[in-house]
Amino acid sequence: MVDDGRPIRPDERSGVLTPTNLERFAANWFDPADAARKAVDTYWSVSWHLPAGQTISQKVLEFPAITVSIESGSVAFPYVVTAVQRRAWTRTIEGSGEVFAIRLRPAGLAVVSDLDPRKLPPEQPITAALDPGLFELVEAIAREGSPAARARRADAVIEGLLSRRPPSPEHVLANTVVDALDQRVRARTGPLLAAQIGVSERAMQRALSLTLGMGPKAVARRIRLQEVVRRFSSSDACAEVDAAAVANDLGYADQSHLINDFRSVTGMSPGAYLRALRALSQTPG
Structure with a gap:
């Protein structure tokens, strides 16, 4: 309930x-x-x-x-x-x-x-x-x-x-993969994740394609970007966010990787996004 x-x-x-x-x-x-x-x-x-x-x-x-x-x-x-x-x-x-x-x-x-x-x-x-x-x-x-x-x-x-209409084993596997990626934002897809779950890479890819129409890498990328937004958007951090530290903490290769990933999905750079947040916070009402 x-x-x-x-x-x-x-x-x-x-x-x-x-x-x-x-x-x-x-x-x-x-x-x-x-x-x-x-x-x-x-x-x-x-x-x-x-x-x-x-x-x-x-x-x-x-x-x-x-x-x-x-x-x-x-x-x-x-x-x-x-x-x-x-x-x-x-x-x-x-x-x-x-x-x-x-x-x-x-x-x-x-x-x-x-x-x-x-x-x-x-x-x-x-x-x-x-x-x-x-x-x-x-x-x-x-x-x-x-x-x-x-x-x-x-x-x-x-x-x-x-x-x-109980879920098939393949559908249950898709739930398991997304749960694992959601709980460990830095988690890498591929052989390591497949081994942790106890299935093959191909089985993971097939399960997510069947249920979401996308693969493990795309799912992991979206969850990680949601975490980037969360960290950038927190009211205490948006004024002084350290993009390089966020990139390192979340497993990006470097700050440029985070910037390019963020821009390609949101249509703006992290800097532009943070400036927009600060402008909104300073707007009366």
């Missing part, structure tokens, strides 16, 4: 590139029930109420996961499945609205739908024609009034689906 959630803090790996917006959007995590954890990594929710004419361009560097979301208000679609993003993406926020999202574990999509992760576009509206089972799931969750109630309902529905 989930509780009433907890705020998403700027010093967590949320991937939000303007962490001061987390409080503004009433961003919260909701832990899944143990019975749903083979399919669900976490639930999260946000809501917003902006004055007429005001917009916010929110850039996000997401965790390497597929997300199912229920949205209302000033949004494009009520139900959306979002594929693993190769680069940071930007969403324009306006008016009023709210989102409740299910961040799936690698094994999760096959439990809740018949969709192929390798064929998903970046964002796909969920309709009865696209996937009747997934549409029925989001409809059931959307009928609940609060994020906490939606998380409880999602737990119950997904627990039932897990009993009827």
Whole structure:
């Protein structure tokens, strides 16, 4: 049973590139029930109420996961499945609205739908024609009034689906690989990781390709960049961050490697990002 959630803090790996917006959007995590954890990594929710004419361009560097979301208000679609993003993406926020999202574990999509992760576009509206089972799931969750109630309902529905559509060994392996990379940000992919898990490199690559549409190196890179953002964005560190020290601590070859990796995914250099954070912190209100 989930509780009433907890705020998403700027010093967590949320991937939000303007962490001061987390409080503004009433961003919260909701832990899944143990019975749903083979399919669900976490639930999260946000809501917003902006004055007429005001917009916010929110850039996000997401965790390497597929997300199912229920949205209302000033949004494009009520139900959306979002594929693993190769680069940071930007969403324009306006008016009023709210989102409740299910961040799936690698094994999760096959439990809740018949969709192929390798064929998903970046964002796909969920309709009865696209996937009747997934549409029925989001409809059931959307009928609940609060994020906490939606998380409880999602737990119950997904627990039932897990009993009827249990993850295959390959899907469970994908969960294990992502967990290992998430817990050890410096972890290297390849023979060492495969040996630690007790499988071949090829088995790891096949499992992640099947479930996320990307390989271990791409997953590890995204998780490490989320950690870079977390360290850069912490309120105490953003004014005096030592990029060289961060690069060394996280296992980059050198500072240039970190800079190039960060720029290629976020579209800006670490220096430009830190300057933007400092400018925001000095803006009244």
